[in-house]
Amino acid sequence: MHELSIALSIVAMAEEEAGQRGVQVKAVHLKLGTLSGVVKEALLFSYDLACEGTVLEGSHLLIEEVPTVVYCPVCQAERALASVQRFCCSVCDSPTPEVLQGKELEVVALEIQ
Numbered sequence: 001m002h003e004l005s006i007a008l009s010i011v012a013m014a015e016e017e018a019g020q021r022g023v024q025v026k027a028v029h030l031k032l033g034t035l036s037g038v039v040k041e042a043l044l045f046s047y048d049l050a051c052e053g054t055v056l057e058g059s060h061l062l063i064e065e066v067p068t069v070v071y072c073p074v075c076q077a078e079r080a081l082a083s084v085q086r087f088c089c090s091v092c093d094s095p096t097p098e099v100l101q102g103k104e105l106e107v108v109a110l111e112i113q
C-alpha cells in the first residue's frame with residue numbers, strides 16, 4: 001500500500017526529529033496536493049498504524065489539502081484546473097500543461113508538547 005510507506009517515512013522523520021530535540025510530538029502538519037496521488041483517508045488510516053509502538057503513538061496527522069493551480073498561457077493567469085482528469089483551464093478551456101501547485105506532499109510543521 002502506497003500510503004502506508006508514506007506514513008512510515010513521515011513517522012520515521014518525526015521520530016528522529018523528536019528524539020534529537022527530546023520532545024514529544026503531538027501532531028504532524030502535512031501539506032497534501034490534490035495531484036499528489038495520495039488518498040487522504042488512506043494516509044490518515046496508515047498514519048495511525050505507522051505510529052503504533054513508536055513514540056508518536058497517540059499523535060495526530062493534520063492534513064492541509066492544496067488545490068491544483070495551473071498557469072494558462074491563453075489567459076496569461078493562474079487558474080484552477082477544470083478537473084484532475086483533464087488538464088485544461090477552467091475559464092477558457094485551453095490545455096494548460098504547467099502545474100504551479102497541487103503536487104505537494106510535505107511535512108510543514110511538528111506540534112510538540
Ligand SMILES: [Zn+2]
Pocket residue numbers: 072073074075076079089090091092093094
Ligand atoms: Zn485560460
